[in-house]
Amino acid sequence: MISATVAQQLIDKLGKENVIAEKEDLLVLGYDSTPGLHAMPDVVVYPTDSEQVQAVVEIARDNKIPFTPRGSGTGLSGGSIPVNGGIVICLNKLNKILEIDEENLTATCQAGVVTLDLFNAVAEKGLFYPPDPGSQKISTLGGNVMEDAGGLRGLKYGVTRDYVMGLKCVLPDGTLLDTGGKSVKDVAGYAFKDLLIGSEGTLAIITELTVKLIPPPQDKRTFLAYFKNIRTAGEAVSKIIAAKIIPSTMEIMDKATINCVEDYVKIGLPREMAALLLIEVDGHPAVVAEEAAEVEKVLKAVGADDVQMAKDAEHAGELAAARRTALSALARVSPTTLLEDATVPRSMLANTFDLIEKLAEKYKLTVGTFGHAGDGNLHPTVLCDERNEDEMKRAHAFYDELYEQVLEWGGTVSGEHGIGIAKKGYLAKQIGPGGVAVMKRIKRSFDPDGLLNPGKIFADDQE
Amino acid sequence: MADKEKLGNFTKQDAPTYESVLQCMRCGFCLPTCPTFALTGRERSSPRGRVALARAVAEEKLDFNKAMKEEAFFCLDCRACTTACPSGVKAGEVMEVCRSQVHQQIDQPKWQKLFRSFVLEKMVPNPDLMETSMLPARLYQKLGVQWLVRNSHILKMAPKWIEKAEGMMPELHQPLRQRVPELTPARGEKRGKVAFFLGCVMTLMYAEVSRQTVRVLSHQGFDVITPKDQKCCGAPHLTEGDRETTRQMATHNLDLFLDLDVDAIVTDCAGCGSALKEYEELLAERQDHAKLEKFHSLIKDVSEFLVEQGIRTDELKTINKSVTYHEPCHLCHAQGISKQPRDLIKAIPGIDFREMNEASWCCGSAATFSLKFTEESQKILDRKLDNVKDTEADILVTANPGCHLQLAWGLREAGMPQPVMHLIELLGEATPE
Numbered sequence: 027m028i029s030a031t032v033a034q035q036l037i038d039k040l041g042k043e044n045v046i047a048e049k050e051d052l053l054v055l056g057y058d059s060t061p062g063l064h065a066m067p068d069v070v071v072y073p074t075d076s077e078q079v080q081a082v083v084e085i086a087r088d089n090k091i092p093f094t095p096r097g098s099g100t101g102l103s104g105g106s107i108p109v110n111g112g113i114v115i116c117l118n119k120l121n122k123i124l125e126i127d128e129e130n131l132t133a134t135c136q137a138g139v140v141t142l143d144l145f146n147a148v149a150e151k152g153l154f155y156p157p158d159p160g161s162q163k164i165s166t167l168g169g170n171v172m173e174d175a176g177g178l179r180g181l182k183y184g185v186t187r188d189y190v191m192g193l194k195c196v197l198p199d200g201t202l203l204d205t206g207g208k209s210v211k212d213v214a215g216y217a218f219k220d221l222l223i224g225s226e227g228t229l230a231i232i233t234e235l236t237v238k239l240i241p242p243p244q245d246k247r248t249f250l251a252y253f254k255n256i257r258t259a260g261e262a263v264s265k266i267i268a269a270k271i272i273p274s275t276m277e278i279m280d281k282a283t284i285n286c287v288e289d290y291v292k293i294g295l296p297r298e299m300a301a302l303l304l305i306e307v308d309g310h311p312a313v314v315a316e317e318a319a320e321v322e323k324v325l326k327a328v329g330a331d332d333v334q335m336a337k338d339a340e341h342a343g344e345l346a347a348a349r350r351t352a353l354s355a356l357a358r359v360s361p362t363t364l365l366e367d368a369t370v371p372r373s374m375l376a377n378t379f380d381l382i383e384k385l386a387e388k389y390k391l392t393v394g395t396f397g398h399a400g401d402g403n404l405h406p407t408v409l410c411d412e413r414n415e416d417e418m419k420r421a422h423a424f425y426d427e428l429y430e431q432v433l434e435w436g437g438t439v440s441g442e443h444g445i446g447i448a449k450k451g452y453l454a455k456q457i458g459p460g461g462v463a464v465m466k467r468i469k470r471s472f473d474p475d476g477l478l479n480p481g482k483i484f485a486d487d488q489e
Numbered sequence: 490m491a492d493k494e495k496l497g498n499f500t501k502q503d504a505p506t507y508e509s510v511l512q513c514m515r516c517g518f519c520l521p522t523c524p525t526f527a528l529t530g531r532e533r534s535s536p537r538g539r540v541a542l543a544r545a546v547a548e549e550k551l552d553f554n555k556a557m558k559e560e561a562f563f564c565l566d567c568r569a570c571t572t573a574c575p576s577g578v579k580a581g582e583v584m585e586v587c588r589s590q591v592h593q594q595i596d597q598p599k600w601q602k603l604f605r606s607f608v609l610e611k612m613v614p615n616p617d618l619m620e621t622s623m624l625p626a627r628l629y630q631k632l633g634v635q636w637l638v639r640n641s642h643i644l645k646m647a648p649k650w651i652e653k654a655e656g657m658m659p660e661l662h663q664p665l666r667q668r669v670p671e672l673t674p675a676r677g678e679k680r681g682k683v684a685f686f687l688g689c690v691m692t693l694m695y696a697e698v699s700r701q702t703v704r705v706l707s708h709q710g711f712d713v714i715t716p717k718d719q720k721c722c723g724a725p726h727l728t729e730g731d732r733e734t735t736r737q738m739a740t741h742n743l744d745l746f747l748d749l750d751v752d753a754i755v756t757d758c759a760g761c762g763s764a765l766k767e768y769e770e771l772l773a774e775r776q777d778h779a780k781l782e783k784f785h786s787l788i789k790d791v792s793e794f795l796v797e798q799g800i801r802t803d804e805l806k807t808i809n810k811s812v813t814y815h816e817p818c819h820l821c822h823a824q825g826i827s828k829q830p831r832d833l834i835k836a837i838p839g840i841d842f843r844e845m846n847e848a849s850w851c852c853g854s855a856a857t858f859s860l861k862f863t864e865e866s867q868k869i870l871d872r873k874l875d876n877v878k879d880t881e882a883d884i885l886v887t888a889n890p891g892c893h894l895q896l897a898w899g900l901r902e903a904g905m906p907q908p909v910m911h912l913i914e915l916l917g918e919a920t921p922e
Contacts, residue, residue, distance in 0.1 A: 050556035051531070053545050054538040059515050072530075099532070100517045118530055140521075164520045290575045354516040354575035361511040 028068040028113070032089050036071055036113075039081040044072040044119070055114050058101040059161075061362050062412055063447055065107050067094070067114040074119045076194065076202070076233040083231065084200040086113055086477060094479045095231045097138060097166030102365060103446025105173055105226045109481035117168050120233060123147050130208045132191060134236040137168025141175075144237075154242035156183035159442075160350045168232045174224030176442035178346060181400035182274040182308075183240075185442065187223045192236035195222065197229075198473035208236060221468070226444045227479045229472040246274070246308035247318040248342035251325045252332040256280055256301040256383070256395075260376030262328045263303070263399045267372060269324050271317050275306035276400030277349050280379075282409070283396040286355040291348045299331065303399060304349050306342070352396040353407065360392070360409040364421050368432045369403040369441030378432070382406050385427055389420040403441035429455070445483045453484065497547040503589040503732045510544040513537060513578045519570035524851045524869050525563055534563060536570035536580035543583050553587075553594045561587040563862070565855040565869075566728060568822035572849075581822075588730030609731045613689065613721045614738055620664045623693050627661045650860040657859075657898040658694075665696040666717060673703050673713040680710035680798060681752040686742075686765065686788075688758030689721050690890040701917030702757040702791055708920045709801055711752075716745055722756075723771075724764035728856040732771065739768045743776065743784055754787045755794050757913050759820035759889035760856075762790045766824060790820060791913055792888060796829040800836050805919040807839035812915070813882035814842070815873065815896060816849040817889030830888055830912055837919045843880040847872070852887075854895035870899045878905065888912045 028047070036045045046052075047069045056065040068091075073079045086093040092112030099106055108114050120136035126148055127133070133148055133155065141162040145155050158177035159165055165175065171193070176185040192206035206212055206219040222230055253259040256278075263276055279287065280301050288295040295302065303325075307317040318335075325333050336342035357363045370378050379395070382404075386393040397404040406428065408421040429439050429452050439445075439452040454462050462484050469483075470476075480486065495501045519536040520526055526535035533542060539560050545551035564584040571579050592605075612618050629635050635658075638644060644652040666687055675681075683706060691699045706713045720742055723735030742765075746754050756762045765788045769781040789797070812834055821827045827849070835842050853859055853869030860866075873896070877885055885900065885907045887893055897909040 048556070050533050050542060050551070050554075050560075053551060054532045054541045057515055057541065059517065061514060098517055098520065099515070161517060164517045287575075290577070351518070351575035354514060354518055357512065357514040357516075357576035361508065363514050 028091065029089075032085060032091065033069060035085050036069065036082065039085070040071055040073060040078050044074065044078075046070045046072070055096065055099075055116065056108055058099040058104060058106050060102055060104045060107070060446065060448065061364055063104045063107050065109050066111060067108040068111045070114045070116055072116045072119045076196070079115065079117075079231055079233050080196045080200055080202060082113060082115055083196050083198065087198065087200055087475070090475060090477065092477050092480050095168070095172070095227045097169035098140070098161070098164045100161040100165045101169060101173060101444070101446070102367070103173070103226070103440070103444040104448060105444055105446045105479070105482060106169070107447060109447065112477075115231060117166065117231075117233070120168075124234070126151055126153070126239075127208065128153070131239045132208050132236050133239055134192075134234065135167060136234055137232045138166050141165050141167055141170055148239050149242070152242070153239040155189065155237060155239055157186045157189055160353060167235060167237070171223055171232055171235060172225060172227045173444045174442065176398065176401070176403065178275045178277055178349065178398065180398055180403070180442075181276055182272045187220070189237045190219060190223055190235060191238050193219050193222055193232055194234035195230035195232045198475070198478040203230060206236070224444070226446060226482050228469060228482050229478070231478070243274070243308035245311040245314045246306055246342070247314055248336035248345060249303075249305045249318070249321060249325075250334045250336070250345065251303045251305065251330040252296055252299040253301045253303070254299060254331050256379045257376045258329055259301040259303055259399070260379050262325055262330060263375055264373050265324050265328050266305070266321055267400070269320055271307065271320055273305050273317075273321065273400060274308045275304060275346070277304040277397070278302070278399035278404075279304075279349065279352060279396040280394060282359075282392065282394035283352050283356060286358050286394065287348050287352055289358060290351055290355045291344075293344055293348060295348070296332075304345055306346075349396070353405065356394045356407050356409060360411055362410045362412040364408040364410060364425075365443075366406050366425055366428070367403070367440045367443040368406065368428060368437060369401065370432055370435050370437035372400070372402040374435045374437070375399060375402055377435070378404060381428065381431055385424050389424040391417070391420055391424055393424075398441070401441065402437070447482060450483065450485050497549045498551065498553050499546060499590055500593045502593065503586055505543050505547070505583045505586050507547055509579065509583055510540050510547055512576055513540045513544075513580075514576055515541070516576070518575060519573050519580065522569040522573040524565055524567065524569070524853070525865070528865055528868060533560060536574075536578070539564060539584055540578060540580050543587060553590055555595070557587060558591045558595050560584065561591055561730075565818070565851050565853075565858055567818035567851040567855060569818065569849065569851065572822045585727055585730075586732075588728070589732050590730070592730050605729065609726050609729060610734050613725055614734065616666060616689075616720065619689060619693060620667065623661065623664065626658065630658075630661055649863045653863055653898070654860055656902070657894045659894065659897065661694065662696040665692040665699045666715075669700070669703060669715045671715060671717065673707045673715070675710045675712045676708050677710050677801070679712065682712040682714065683794070684746055684749050684751045684754045685713050685715045686722070686746070686754055686756040686761060687715060687719060688756060688761040688890065691758050695890055695893065695911065698911045698914050699757055701911075702755075702913045705913055705916050705920050706755065706791070708804075709795060709798070714749055714751060716749065719745060722761040722764040724760045725856065727764060727767070735764070736771055736775065739772055740775070743768060743772070743780070746787070747780065747784060751787070753789045753794055754784075755789050755791050757791045757888070757911065759790065759817035759824070760891060762788060763819040763823035790824060790826055790829075790888070792829040792833050793824075793826050796832050800833065802836050802838065804921055805836075805838055806921060808837055808915070808919050809839040810883040811841040811843055811881070812884045812886050813845045813877060813880040814848060815845070815852060815877070815885060815887040815892060817887055817892045818849070818851050818855070820888055821849045833912060833916065834886060837916065843882045845876045845880045847876050850876075852892050852895050852899075854891040856891060859895050866895075870895060874899055874903050874905065877907065882907065884915070885909045886912050886915055
């Protein structure tokens with residue numbers, strides 16, 4: 027519980043309208059998109075500038091109250107869930123795009139700006155901000171940076187990390203840290219910026235960021251390739267890359283996902299196919315034409331059962347939008363959707379599909395798999411019911427066994443969602459006790475009292 | 490949605506089912522589509538937040554309290570979140586059912602209860618009473634009292650909603666139900682026989698528009714049967730949380746219309762269409778399933794019906810005007826009818842159709858929302874008016890009386906030149922006498 031004095035201090039600094047402690051609000055600000063996770067904050071604040079964030083952090087620091095940053099709550103590993111209660115700092119009111127610098131090709135904005143809003147604002151000036159996580163319509167850039175969000179264009183354009191140039195943040199002790207900026211090169215001291223990206227809100231709270239922009243591709247072409255065997259789809263991915271083509275997008279959906287997505291979007295996806303690949307090549311028109319022809323050739327050679335090209339840009343957009351709904355659409359089938367983020371070297375993709383199929387059968391589970399095939403990043407999703415204890419046990423056993431093999435293949439337990447609350451054990455397996463110990467020391471050097479977003483990434487010493 | 494077992498802190502009667510709230514996986518896709526979330530930035534006033542609150546009530550983490558009442562009625566029930574939800578969650582419907590919980594669980598002043606039950610249970614179900622009640626309003630206009638009131642600005646002293654309600658009143662005519670023949674025969678080559686469902690607001694406030702609907706349908710080659718003893722569809726009761734009275738009227742309408750043996754039951758009111766299509770679920774436990782399914786399959790919005798049948802354009806007159814279209818929530822989100830109205834507008838020769846931004850964003854009317862939350866409603870309306878302005882269209886077309894009232898009032902207050910026309914009014918203008 028927050029004392030009346032602390033509540034008053036918060037109100038003094040932020041104004042009454044930006045401090046919320048009604049139960050009905052607290053109930054809905056302690057979750058994100060991760061199933062089964064929910065906690066109650068004691069108070070929620072909506073700072074409107076960096077100084078107010080700093081003021082809140084100082085109050086929390088002085089009173090030893092845990093505090094957790096939050097954007098739109100679309101995370102998939104529990105990063106913004108206040109596991110120990112305390113203060114939730116909602117950054118949604120920091121929502122101004124401050125500058126689009128056409129000479130330096132950068133954009134500077136506050137942390138609460140919605141990803142798609144930035145995309146649209148720079149597009150109006152003929153520029154391109156590529157990272158496009160599934161939740162881009164509502165996810166915030168601060169959250170994207172903290173989770174190092176990926177998206178559909180990762181294969182060719184990279185992920186959020188590849189675009190962050192500078193960060194302004196508040197450290198847990200209340201100091202402001204400015205790291206990076208518009209300079210293309212910067213080797214002054216430790217690369218704090220790179221450490222903070224993907225730190226899941228455990229080292230600092232971002233208030234402002236500067237990102238790199240690029241000129242948009244002049245042309246693109248979108249394909250759908252259908253497969254009666256998902257293994258063939260996996261092979262197609264490796265073969266396209268081996269043909270020295272880097273598509274901007276190479277996404278996969280399995281049969282279960284195709285059917286759920288089709289139930290929602292109704293655009294005529296083939297329900298009987300075992301898998302589909304959504305492939306997009308972009309760039310200079312001449313290159314696009316050449317690559318498109320080559321992709322088609324490879325697809326036919328590996329034995330795709332059908333290859334179709336999008337009619338026009340609108341149709342292509344429809345297909346990408348359909349893919350973005352995959353996770354939520356899978357949730358149509360069952361009350362609970364347990365989603366994972368296993369990532370393997372691309373060459374192991376076909377084997378991974380085999381493994382998922384085998385394990386789903388072994389543990390008697392319904393699994394829908396989709397993901398960024400071109401990145402080797404899959405989201406095998408167990409469709410289950412959290413009220414069924416036995417099923418939940420089997421689901422966890424499924425993931426345990428899957429990850430064991432993924433790690434053996436040189437993969438990772440999280441490609442783009444983060445470790446957060448649910449995957450602490452898996453991380454320890456991946457990086458070993460030495461790795462966890464160093465991470466903890468880094469965390470302590472930023473946050474000696476362990477107040478900022480506690481309970482994430484690795485187990486607390488007390489646990 | 491009636492559940493046999495009592496669910497958490499809901500009462501047994503008319504409560505959301507546990508499945509309907511568990512279905513939400515909290516992805517947040519609904520957030521950018523919700524007008525009240527856009528307005529407040531408050532999670533509890535978003536579809537995801539509202540469903541989470543309902544879940545908390547179901548799981549006994551929260552009483553069905555004042556905040557639940559606030560959210561149940563602050564929700565516009567515009568269903569934009571239903572369209573946006575890949576998981577199939579119906580947050581609007583969950584809130585609609587919660588409105589019924591409000592009346593079961595939260596005490597209200599006695600006069601409010603009496604007034605509510607008089608309006609919902611006595612007045613609205615009785616078309617004669619409804620029509621009589623409109624007489625003073627028609628006299629008010631005819632005798633020039635309205636002119637006097639508006640020019641003296643006397644209502645500036647009254648509560649805001651009274652001023653707005655008075656300002657929204659369109660020019661009234663004799664209710665259509667009293668003067669439309671039971672059978673209006675098809676003209677030209679006959680294509681079928683339809684029943685016309687008269688919406689209360691349409692027949693009372695937009696009688697001339699609905700007269701056009703009958704005329705257009707007949708010109709398009711359909712016999713139009715308009716049964717006089719039809720009753721209100723029950724939409725006002727659903728939005729006020731009185732599901733039981735809706736069921737009674739639904740049963741009456743169901744039998745009345747099924748007995749007619751028609752090819753379709755056509756309505757020109759998006760709100761009615763949406764409610765009529767909900768009978769199947771509302772009466773699921775009381776009526777034969779095949780009968781309900783049959784009824785559902787017959788219900789057609791007039792644009793849905795005409796596009797399905799193929800519109801005969803050879804005799805249509807040219808209208809050289811630019812037109813933009815506002816999608817009624819209960820047409821595009823509740824019934825998924827989005828393309829047909831546009832097809833119909835574009836089928837009229839001479840029309841220059843201009844798509845507006847955010848055409849499917851609510852106008853802020855939302856049944857009585859526009860009077861209960863005048864300030865919030867105004868903000869939602871302003872956003873719509875800005876989008877209308879950008880099109881520079883000559884005419885704003887819509888297809889629902891609630892939107893019509895709100896938009897016409899808003900355009901007039903904002904000093905914008907566009908008239909608001911019901912889709913069928915436009916088509917009526919192109920249809921020769």
